[in-house]
Amino acid sequence: MNILTGNSHWGNDMKTIKLGILFLVAALSSCAVLDQQSDSKPLDRNAKWALLPIVNHTDVPQAGLRAEAITEVLLRTRGIVNLRRYPAAINQDSLFEPAERKAVADALNWAREQGVRYAVTGAVDEWHYKVGIDGEPAVGMTLQIVDLKDGDRVAWSAAGSKSGWSRDALSAVAQKLIKNMLSDASIQ
Numbered sequence: 001m002n003i004l005t006g007n008s009h010w011g012n013d014m015k016t017i018k019l020g021i022l023f024l025v026a027a028l029s030s031c032a033v034l035d036q037q038s039d040s041k042p043l044d045r046n047a048k049w050a051l052l053p054i055v056n057h058t059d060v061p062q063a064g065l066r067a068e069a070i071t072e073v074l075l076r077t078r079g080i081v082n083l084r085r086y087p088a089a090i091n092q093d094s095l096f097e098p099a100e101r102k103a104v105a106d107a108l109n110w111a112r113e114q115g116v117r118y119a120v121t122g123a124v125d126e127w128h129y130k131v132g133i134d135g136e137p138a139v140g141m142t143l144q145i146v147d148l149k150d151g152d153r154v155a156w157s158a159a160g161s162k163s164g165w166s167r168d169a170l171s172a173v174a175q176k177l178i179k180n181m182l183s184d185a186s187i188q
Helices: 009-028 063-077 100-113 170-183
Strands: 032-038 049-056 083-085 118-129 137-147 153-163
Touching: 032 170, 049 063, 049 100, 063 083, 063 118, 063 170, 100 118, 118 153, 118 170, 137 170, 153 170
Parallel strands: 049 083, 049 118
Antiparallel strands: 032 153, 118 137, 137 153
């Protein structure tokens, strides 16, 4: 720095360093992985929709039911007002007696009987706080939208995982993940 003129290359270097640190913090703020598949047909938001069981593949009781509650609200925020939930008796979310395949099959049959066009289902594979000093929340799951009027064709699917900071709520991380997953579904 030239003391007499006040010119400094150091100031520009500090701006570069600050921007680099800001970018690094943003990149590391939470880790997420997301893969999606969709056909080119838009999904009709005015059709009959059904939320079917989201199967719990974790050792956390009712993780699937928690994911279902978040998914239902986020589907409604996408403009899907004709959304029905499967009867509670179909899903026996239990840690000790998993019967998820039968529950999904029963729910699909129920949806067909109701004249549903699109059925939303999926699975939760991770739903916990990581072990360790920080205890970051981590969620991993899949979602599918099945077109029941087109031969049970999977019209859209996504798999994702996300972790947050130790002060983040597990439900907030799950909500962000599910919202990101559903954001690319072509619902019109």
